[in-house]
Amino acid sequence: MSLMLALDQGTTSSRAILFDRAGSIRAVAQREFAQLFPQPGWVEHDPMEIWASQSGVMAEVLAKAAIAPADVAAIGITNQRETTVLWERATGRPVANAIVWQDRRTAPLCDALRASGQEPTFVRKTGLVLDAYFSGTKLKWLLDNVPHARARAERGELAFGTVDSWLIWNLSGGAHVTDPSNASRTLLFDIHRGEWDDELLGLLDVPRAVLPEVVASSGVCAHAALAGGTVPIAGIAGDQQAALFGQACLEPGLAKNTYGTGCFLLLNTGRSAVWSQNHLLATVAWKRGNTTEYALEGSVFIAGAVVQWLRDGLKIIRSAPEVEALAASVPDNGGVYLVPAFAGLGAPHWDGYARGAIFGLTRGATAGHLARAALEAIAFQSAEVLRAMESDAGLKLSELRVDGGATMNNLLMQFQADLLGVPVVRPKVAETTALGAAYLAGLAVGYWRDDGDVTTNWQVGQRFEPAMSRDRAASLMAGWSKAVERAKRWA
Numbered sequence: 001m002s003l004m005l006a007l008d009q010g011t012t013s014s015r016a017i018l019f020d021r022a023g024s025i026r027a028v029a030q031r032e033f034a035q036l037f038p039q040p041g042w043v044e045h046d047p048m049e050i051w052a053s054q055s056g057v058m059a060e061v062l063a064k065a066a067i068a069p070a071d072v073a074a075i076g077i078t079n080q081r082e083t084t085v086l087w088e089r090a091t092g093r094p095v096a097n098a099i100v101w102q103d104r105r106t107a108p109l110c111d112a113l114r115a116s117g118q119e120p121t122f123v124r125k126t127g128l129v130l131d132a133y134f135s136g137t138k139l140k141w142l143l144d145n146v147p148h149a150r151a152r153a154e155r156g157e158l159a160f161g162t163v164d165s166w167l168i169w170n171l172s173g174g175a176h177v178t179d180p181s182n183a184s185r186t187l188l189f190d191i192h193r194g195e196w197d198d199e200l201l202g203l204l205d206v207p208r209a210v211l212p213e214v215v216a217s218s219g220v221c222a223h224a225a226l227a228g229g230t231v232p233i234a235g236i237a238g239d240q241q242a243a244l245f246g247q248a249c250l251e252p253g254l255a256k257n258t259y260g261t262g263c264f265l266l267l268n269t270g271r272s273a274v275w276s277q278n279h280l281l282a283t284v285a286w287k288r289g290n291t292t293e294y295a296l297e298g299s300v301f302i303a304g305a306v307v308q309w310l311r312d313g314l315k316i317i318r319s320a321p322e323v324e325a326l327a328a329s330v331p332d333n334g335g336v337y338l339v340p341a342f343a344g345l346g347a348p349h350w351d352g353y354a355r356g357a358i359f360g361l362t363r364g365a366t367a368g369h370l371a372r373a374a375l376e377a378i379a380f381q382s383a384e385v386l387r388a389m390e391s392d393a394g395l396k397l398s399e400l401r402v403d404g405g406a407t408m409n410n411l412l413m414q415f416q417a418d419l420l421g422v423p424v425v426r427p428k429v430a431e432t433t434a435l436g437a438a439y440l441a442g443l444a445v446g447y448w449r450d451d452g453d454v455t456t457n458w459q460v461g462q463r464f465e466p467a468m469s470r471d472r473a474a475s476l477m478a479g480w481s482k483a484v485e486r487a488k489r490w491a
């Protein structure tokens with residue numbers, strides 16, 4: 001019996017999952033690790049703890065499934081994106097904590113680059129916007145602030161990597177690689193040419209000597225030493241791109257939405273990067289052989305987090321799943337709209353000064369209406385991003401594949417289908433991120449033959465068909481738009 005091992009290194013925990021040929025889960029191990037907040041707006045991880053937790057769950061999952069390293073066909077890696085690690089090549093020791101994607105310390109640096117007119121160059125080459133979210137300015141910060149780091153980097157003594165590179169370095173004993181789905185999140189990588197870019201390196205003051213080699217997302221790039229054996233590392237992708245693959249969105253026009261704390265929507269746009277008119281990101285989906293495929297990406301900052309707010313802020317529910325029954329206690333939103341712009345609004349509005357607001361309250365409004373309005377807000381925001389994507393890509397979505405914690409909410413899924421007017425489909429295997437990494441690796445070593453296997457394995461768990469009239473959906477959407485306009489430019 002041979003299995004595929006996926007390592008899913010997330011923001012709050014490291015997981016290892018064994019999959020079989022049917023794409024079913026055989027064993028899972030998971031370990032949380034510390035989130036470090038040294039100053040307001042700063043978020044760090046200890047890279048050694050990332051590695052310890054990841055190698056720990058890897059050993060644990062093999063023990064759980066009672067299999068030897070020889071029974072692992074290959075390893076696929078997927079990771080929290082953009083988080084930045086800098087380490088010594090000679091010792092493998094990090095020179096500082098990892099700067100996590102959520103960290104805002106380089107916002108002033110981004111402002112300065114914008115003020116000096118550099119944003120269009122970054123947008124054109126990388127498909128991103130100039131934001132502290134991405135790795136490039138984080139790396140510059142480390143080179144500027146860790147004692148001697150820049151001189152050492154220039155002498156070739158230091159290695160930079162996103163978390164995929166950091167794990168592979170440790171797994172393999174010194175291979176220094178990344179894949180284009182991760183490289184495309186650094187602000188240093190030209191997504192059209194598929195190479196690190198000297199002009200961008202110059203703008204961010206990053207010496208080429210720190211960079212990993214960019215290898216394909218699917219292909220053997222190194223070997224991992226594992227409990228006395230070695231196993232090929234054959235797949236790498238950032239978490240959202242891996243989920244797109246795991247959802248079998250392998251053709252242009254297929255899209256997935258992950259409903260977690262926020263929402264991440266990715267639409268496969270095929271072999272060309274689509275230029276967004278609506279401030280969405282163009283990003284590499286994956287590279288296989290010599291072919292790079294791209295995606296449009298849009299995110300909603302507050303999605304499942306609005307349910308956490310009902311629980312922890314308003315205390316009208318005790319657990320997230322309770323929101324569904326509370327929302328179902330009323331037949332509709334009763335005219336109540338909740339705009340969860342707690343952290344401003346992302347695509348397609350991009351208003352950092354918008355703030356949360358509730359509209360349409362009357363004496364008849366109940367906690368049920370609030371719960372419903374909160375769930376509907378998740379769907380309204382996702383619908384807006386999807387419409388923006390369709391307009392950018394010039395195509396019409398035929399269904400939306402979904403995953404993430406909040407997709408367990410059937411009322412939310414049904415409302416999403418109603419609003420979009422297309423089916424919303426939840427797959428049987430909800431671990432799409434890890435599965436995508438397993439597929440990328442398994443296809444490279446012949447564990448799966450071709451994309452047909454991936455498509456066949458992808459099975460519908462539940463399908464939500466739109467049932468609402470298009471008039472009703474349009475009128476709800478109009479109500480939402482009116483509410484959003486009034487929440488903008490508040491702070």
Ligand code: ADP
Pocket residue numbers: 259260261262303304305306307308320321322323324404405406407408409
């Ligand atoms: P993340 O990976 O961002 O931590 P998860 O995919 O684990 O997110 O999903 C957790 C989020 O989903 C939380 O914000 C939680 O409030 C929300 N959530 C969990 N269950 C439900 C539910 N039944 N209905 C609505 N939201 C839910």
